[in-house]
Amino acid sequence: xxxxxxxxxxxxxxxxxxxxxxxxxxxxxxxxxxxxxxxxxxxxxxxxxxxxxxxxxxxxxxxxxxxxxxxxxxxxxxxxxxxxxxxxxxxxxxxxxxxxxxxxxxxxxxxxxxxxxxxxxxxxxxxxxxxxxxxxxxxxxxxxxxxxxxxxxxxxxxxxxxxxxxxxxxxxxxxxxxxx
Numbered sequence: 001x002x003x004x005x006x007x008x009x010x011x012x013x014x015x016x017x018x019x020x021x022x023x024x025x026x027x028x029x030x031x032x033x034x035x036x037x038x039x040x041x042x043x044x045x046x047x048x049x050x051x052x053x054x055x056x057x058x059x060x061x062x063x064x065x066x067x068x069x070x071x072x073x074x075x076x077x078x079x080x081x082x083x084x085x086x087x088x089x090x091x092x093x094x095x096x097x098x099x100x101x102x103x104x105x106x107x108x109x110x111x112x113x114x115x116x117x118x119x120x121x122x123x124x125x126x127x128x129x130x131x132x133x134x135x136x137x138x139x140x141x142x143x144x145x146x147x148x149x150x151x152x153x154x155x156x157x158x159x160x161x162x163x164x165x166x167x168x169x170x171x172x173x174x175x176x177x178x179x180x
Contacts, residue, residue, distance in 0.1 A: 006117045007094045019134035022116045026058030032137040035063045037098045044173040048141035052111040059115035064124040065091040094169030125161045140170045
């Protein structure tokens with residue numbers, strides 16, 4: 001199954017246009033799901049899909065293109081290309097693969113199949129909050145690795161920052177451990 005096109009909003013004007021289109025499509029009930037293609041993001045997307053089904057809401061899946069300092073070359077490792085391409089192009093390809101794989105693994109979830117895929121460039125927390133401001137979702141659902149201790153102090157937690165600064169309810173999801 002081929003994934004839908006990822007919409008890249010390169011300016012605030014484009015972001016507003018994509019947000020308005022998503023609001024029109026949903027009738028106003030939107031759940032925003034920021035993803036970084038991790039297992040925790042997939043778990044958050046699955047949880048958000050359940051919420052969207054129960055609340056008759058539309059999913060907007062967001063990826064913020066950002067080459068994190070703790071993982072330089074993040075996108076090139078995901079896409080594994082032999083030639084150099086622009087980071088947003090690699091991110092869009094990784095985003096489409098992530099969504100296609102998730103949809104293929106969960107074909108019964110219609111909310112995933114109809115989700116809007118939006119990509120912006122910038123610092124994750126700042127851009128997530130900007131998207132929230134424009135979309136006015138009923139909630140944000142995002143994954144967290146659950147870093148603690150020194151790693152949390154040095155790298156920080158994007159999820160914790162979003163929880164502290166977000167104007168709408170935020171649900172944090174961690175991938176369930178398969179070990180008992």
